[in-house]
Amino acid sequence: xxxxxxxxxxxxxxxxxxxxxxxxxxxxxxxxxxxxxxxxxxxxxxxxxxxxxxxxxxxxxxxxxxxxxxxxxxxxxxxxxxxxxxxxxxxxxxxxxxxxxxxxxxxxxxxxxxxxxxxxxxxxxxxxxxxxxxxxxxxxxxxxxxxxxxxxxxxxxxxxxxxxxxxxxxxxxxxxxxxxxxxxxxxxxxxxxxxxxxxxxxxxxxxxxxxxxxxxxxxxxxxxxxxxxxxxxxxxxxxxxxxxxxxxxxxxxxxxxxxxxxxxxxxxxxxxxxxxxxxxxxxxxxxxxxxxxxxxxxxxxxxxxxxxxxxxxxxxxxxxxxxxxxxxxxxxxxxxxxxxxxxxxxxxxxxxxxxxxxxxxxxxxxxxxxxxxxxxxxxxxxxxxxxxxxxxxxxxxxxxxxxxxxxxxxxxxxxxxxxxxxx
Amino acid sequence: xxxxxxxxxxxxxxxxxxxxxxxxxxxxxxxxxxxxxxxxxxxxxxxxxxxxxxxxxxxxxxxxxxxxxxxxxxxxxxxxxxxxxxxxxxxxxxxxxxxxxxxxxxxxxxxxxxxxxxxxxxxxxxxxxxxxxxxxxxxxxxxxxxxxxxx
Numbered sequence: 001x002x003x004x005x006x007x008x009x010x011x012x013x014x015x016x017x018x019x020x021x022x023x024x025x026x027x028x029x030x031x032x033x034x035x036x037x038x039x040x041x042x043x044x045x046x047x048x049x050x051x052x053x054x055x056x057x058x059x060x061x062x063x064x065x066x067x068x069x070x071x072x073x074x075x076x077x078x079x080x081x082x083x084x085x086x087x088x089x090x091x092x093x094x095x096x097x098x099x100x101x102x103x104x105x106x107x108x109x110x111x112x113x114x115x116x117x118x119x120x121x122x123x124x125x126x127x128x129x130x131x132x133x134x135x136x137x138x139x140x141x142x143x144x145x146x147x148x149x150x151x152x153x154x155x156x157x158x159x160x161x162x163x164x165x166x167x168x169x170x171x172x173x174x175x176x177x178x179x180x181x182x183x184x185x186x187x188x189x190x191x192x193x194x195x196x197x198x199x200x201x202x203x204x205x206x207x208x209x210x211x212x213x214x215x216x217x218x219x220x221x222x223x224x225x226x227x228x229x230x231x232x233x234x235x236x237x238x239x240x241x242x243x244x245x246x247x248x249x250x251x252x253x254x255x256x257x258x259x260x261x262x263x264x265x266x267x268x269x270x271x272x273x274x275x276x277x278x279x280x281x282x283x284x285x286x287x288x289x290x291x292x293x294x295x296x297x298x299x300x301x302x303x304x305x306x307x308x309x310x311x312x313x314x315x316x317x318x319x320x321x322x323x324x325x326x327x328x329x330x331x332x333x334x335x336x337x338x339x340x341x342x343x344x345x346x347x348x349x350x351x352x353x354x355x356x357x358x359x360x361x362x363x364x365x366x367x368x369x370x371x372x373x374x375x376x377x378x379x380x381x382x383x384x385x386x387x388x389x390x391x392x393x394x395x396x397x398x399x400x401x402x403x404x405x406x407x408x409x410x411x412x413x414x415x416x417x418x419x420x421x422x423x
Numbered sequence: 424x425x426x427x428x429x430x431x432x433x434x435x436x437x438x439x440x441x442x443x444x445x446x447x448x449x450x451x452x453x454x455x456x457x458x459x460x461x462x463x464x465x466x467x468x469x470x471x472x473x474x475x476x477x478x479x480x481x482x483x484x485x486x487x488x489x490x491x492x493x494x495x496x497x498x499x500x501x502x503x504x505x506x507x508x509x510x511x512x513x514x515x516x517x518x519x520x521x522x523x524x525x526x527x528x529x530x531x532x533x534x535x536x537x538x539x540x541x542x543x544x545x546x547x548x549x550x551x552x553x554x555x556x557x558x559x560x561x562x563x564x565x566x567x568x569x570x571x572x573x574x
Contacts, residue, residue, distance in 0.1 A: 037425075358441075359489075360487060360488035360489060360492075361488075362463055362465075362487075362488035362490075362549070362552065363432075363488045363489045363490070366431070366546060366548075366549060367428060367432075370425050370427065370428050377463075378462070378463050378464060379463070379464045383464070386464070392464045392465070392466070392486045392487075393463060393464050417424075420424070421424070421428065421432050421437075422432075422437065422489075
């Protein structure tokens with residue numbers, strides 16, 4: 001994992017940055033060569049969504065030009081081809097995440113729907129009055145609200161792991177929250193608002209000792225580090241394809257088969273059934289039980305080449321490069337008078353949240369936009385984090401392996417334009 | 424500097440942002456409303472003293488960007504002394520101005536200093552920042568049954 005304080009990769013895993021030719025890589029992303037407001041695009045909003053390499057764009061176009069048909073239905077050739085490609089990505093994902101079977105990979109609309117699926121299906125069956133569910137202060141709204149809704153319905157109790165001023169979770173507090181009442185834990189791997197990398201391994205270890213299922217929200221980790229769900233030991237792992245250089249509208253839910261099998265369906269409809277009559281419907285087996293209706297076929301198929309692309313680059317090289325760039329970004333921000341960083345987590349990944357003195361983040365965002373620099377401003381769908389830090393909003397810069405030090409320099413120069421306007 | 428940017432962040436706007444007018448809680452008041460833009464977290468609170476259908480006094484408090492704060496500040500200075508009916512019309516005209524809609528020269532003139540916010544029309548994502556205070560003002564006016572807080 002990228003760590004601002006422990007620059008470089010682990011010993012014995014040294015990868016030369018020169019092997020990582022960012023200028024060649026940038027050629028694969030057509031949008032990086034466009035202009036906004038007459039200025040070359042500097043895209044630093046990767047935590048919101050990543051750009052797509054040409055191979056992903058081509059795959060989607062090819063699907064519609066040559067393969068388009070509904071899956072799991074027709075006997076005709078196109079339907080067979082589409083089904084094979086769609087299921088091929090499921091196989092690829094199972095291997096990518098080291099799941100024990102492709103039956104453990106469920107496609108959803110996104111991270112949000114994946115969490116809702118678990119809260120709805122597992123939660124409504126196995127959470128009862130007085131039970132406790134643990135989340136953390138660093139959650140995105142999508143890992144707060146589904147559990148609140150469940151707790152309200154079941155009269156269960158939501159417990160929240162505290163966060164300190166640096167944006168790190170208070171792990172003593174976490175351990176003190178564990179009890180016989182704890183029936184589920186859902187935590188974010190990497191904070192989208194501050195970049196904090198949470199010690200999910202420690203959380204999972206403690207939960208396992210007590211037999212408590214754990215969901216890890218990997219929306220901000222899966223694109224920056226290799227995820228091995230079996231080594232991690234979590235019961236559920238969720239993320240969005242569009243943050244992994246693939247099309248929008250596709251989410252992935254990994255779930256341990258043992259748990260998925262005892263969970264009731266989430267939505268009813270076509271594809272999730274084995275047989276339907278007005279008297280009784282029997283449900284399809286995994287993973288189809290959880291995939292009612294025609295899915296986002298194009299999006300799933302587009303995820304295939306995105307996975308290939310990342311694997312070709314390799315996470316050792318990606319992490320090494322991104323970490324170097326992250327440290328560089330941190331130095332620039334810390335060295336700019338008038339910049340206030342929000343959160344100084346022990347281990348950081350890909351994100352810096354900041355404010356410019358006396359200037360609201362939205363004004364910062366608008367002025368940077370006119371310079372061609374795309375960043376995110378606002379509460380980042382993490383209002384509890386904002387409240388905890390005592391700010392209504394922040395500006396956030398988030399990097400990817402296709403960003404360069406030159407872009408960070410340009411971003412720093414653009415910050416001076418913001419100060420100039422408000423002088 | 425980019426001309427669109429200069430147009431958006433005119434000196435008047437920056438002045439009202441750094442030194443907002445009528446920026447306080449007003450007690451007692453006859454009308455009050457809170458406005459919130461959930462998308463960006465901007466918040467504004469409007470306090471009114473309405474007598475005989477005329478806005479005798481107005482104040483605001485809140486948290487927001489230069490556009491939303493200066494718009495609120497300019498609005499309070501503008502509507503003081505105007506009737507409730509006037510204000511509804513002013514809002515329509517202001518809305519047209521920042522949305523880039525149709526507005527007659529006469530109506531534009533009537534808006535006076537508020538015209539400095541016209542630059543917002545080039546920034547569709549920021550229109551809500553400029554109109555939040557106005558929406559809140561209209562909500563406060565309509566909230567006729569709210570108890571007068573006098574303590």
